[in-house]
Amino acid sequence: xxxxxxxxxxxxxxxNPIDHxxxxxxxxxxxxxxxxxxxxxxxxxxxxxxxGLFFAYSEDLSALHFSAAFDLRVPKGRRQAVYELLAHLNExxxxxxxxxxxxxxxxxxxHTVNLIPGAVVGAQPDGxxxxxxxxxxxxVAISECERFYPAFQxxxxxxxxxxxxxxxxxxxxxxxx
Numbered sequence: 206x207x208x209x210x211x212x213x214x215x216x217x218x219x220x221n222p223i224d225h226x227x228x229x230x231x232x233x234x235x236x237x238x239x240x241x242x243x244x245x246x247x248x249x250x251x252x253x254x255x256x257g258l259f260f261a262y263s264e265d266l267s268a269l270h271f272s273a274a275f276d277l278r279v280p281k282g283r284r285q286a287v288y289e290l291l292a293h294l295n296e297x298x299x300x301x302x303x304x305x306x307x308x309x310x311x312x313x314x315x316h317t318v319n320l321i322p323g324a325v326v327g328a329q330p331d332g333x334x335x336x337x338x339x340x341x342x343x344x345v346a347i348s349e350c351e352r353f354y355p356a357f358q359x360x361x362x363x364x365x366x367x368x369x370x371x372x373x374x375x376x377x378x379x380x381x382x
Contacts, residue, residue: 288305318342
């Protein structure tokens with residue numbers, strides 16, 4: 206997991222969390238597209254595939270929604286097996302959940318954070334969901350995607366069951382080749 210940026214840069218606090226997301230993307234040298242005041246899309250290179258992060262802020266709900274989509278499509282013939290995999294994976298998560306974008310067949314990690322109304326979001330843990338810095342939430346999402354990407358591959362292309370795919374993906378390699 207990437208280290209938190211708290212203290213690594215001097216970001217001015219902002220009332221709009223999308224501004225802070227943009228600062229994080231700039232600091233980490235990630236390509237991004239600020240689509241509006243309420244949305245930003247970011248491309249993140251991953252260990253297994255690139256991830257498409259998408260952030261949307263609802264001022265009315267005082268919530269920040271984000272998703273991390275795999276650069277991977279689930280063929281229609283394998284979707285039922287992947288739905289079973291999602292159920293098993295989601296049982297293992299403390300935060301967020303995996304889902305499939307139905308129209309495109311793209312697996313993704315999703316999470317919505319309730320913001321403290323009127324809070325200022327900055328590099329310090331003072332404005333995002335119970336004091337968690339935004340960077341930590343992003344790092345958790347990326348980490349979970351990296352951890353379980355092989356399980357998706359095993360189910361989609363290897364024909365494994367959800368249980369076998371998770372067991373194979375969770376094996377820790379010991380030693381050196």
